[in-house]
Amino acid sequence: MTDTPTSAPQPELEVSRLEAxxxxxVWQGLLLAGFSLxxxxxxxxxxxxxxxxxxxxxxxxxxxxxxxxxxxAIHDNDLVAEMQTVNDQIEGGVPVYVATLNQEITGVAFxxxxxxxxxxxxxxxxxxxxxxxxxVRVLSHTETPGLGDKIEIAKGDWIDxxxxxxxxxxxxxxxxxxxxxxxxxQFSGATITPRAVVGTVHRGLALFERHRASLLxxxxxxxxx
Numbered sequence: 001m002t003d004t005p006t007s008a009p010q011p012e013l014e015v016s017r018l019e020a021x022x023x024x025x026v027w028q029g030l031l032l033a034g035f036s037l038x039x040x041x042x043x044x045x046x047x048x049x050x051x052x053x054x055x056x057x058x059x060x061x062x063x064x065x066x067x068x069x070x071x072x073a074i075h076d077n078d079l080v081a082e083m084q085t086v087n088d089q090i091e092g093g094v095p096v097y098v099a100t101l102n103q104e105i106t107g108v109a110f111x112x113x114x115x116x117x118x119x120x121x122x123x124x125x126x127x128x129x130x131x132x133x134x135x136v137r138v139l140s141h142t143e144t145p146g147l148g149d150k151i152e153i154a155k156g157d158w159i160d161x162x163x164x165x166x167x168x169x170x171x172x173x174x175x176x177x178x179x180x181x182x183x184x185x186q187f188s189g190a191t192i193t194p195r196a197v198v199g200t201v202h203r204g205l206a207l208f209e210r211h212r213a214s215l216l217x218x219x220x221x222x223x224x225x
C-alpha cells in the first residue's frame with residue numbers, strides 16, 4: 001500500500017488568511033493597543049525626566065517673585081520652607097510665605113486671584129507686620145496686550161502705587177479706581193483690569209487683618225520650637 005502524500009499548505013492560501021486577519025477588527029484593535037502602549041511609555045519616561053527640572057524652575061520663579069514683594073534685606077530665612085496655609089472663611093485655603101529676620105517676623109506674602117476683562121489675574125501680595133503693603137506683583141493674566149497688560153511691572157510702574165498702602169490708607173471708599181470714586185489710576189480703554197487688581201489687593205489686606213494675630217503668634221511659636 002502506498003501512502004497518500006499530505007498536501008502542503010498553499011502559499012496563496014496563507015497570504016489570503018494573513019490579509020484577511022489584517023483587515024479584521026481584531027488586528028485594528030491590536031494596532032491601536034500597541035500604539036497606545038508605546039505612547040504611554042514615552043509620556044511616562046518624558047514625565048520622569050522633566051519633572052525634576054520643571055519643579056526646580058517653578059521654585060526659582062516663585063523665589064524671584066517673592067523677592068519683589070519681600071526684599072532680601074528684611075529676611076534671613078527660606079520663605080518657601082516657612083510656608084504655612086491659612087484657612088479663611090472667605091478666600092479658602094491660602095498658602096502664606098512668612099519672612100523672618102533674626103527670628104523676628106518681618107512680613108508675609110501670599111497669592112490671591114481676581115478676574116479681569118479676559119480672565120483670572122493672579123496677584124502676589126507682600127504685607128508688613130503692621131499691615132502696610134511691602135509690594136504687589138501680578139504673576140499671571142490674560143488681559144489685552146497694550147491695554148490691560150499695564151498691570152505688569154515690565155510694562156509700567158502702576159503696580160508700584162500700592163506699596164506703603166494699608167486698609168486705612170486710603171479709606172475704604174478710596175480703594176477703587178478713579179472712575180469709581182477711588183484714588184487708583186485706571187488705564188485708558190481698560191478700566192476693568194485695574195479695577196480687578198485694586199479689588200484683589202484690598203481683599204489681601206483684609207485677609208491679613210483677619211488672621212494677623214494668629215499668623216504672627218503661630219509663626220513666633222514655630223521659630224522658638
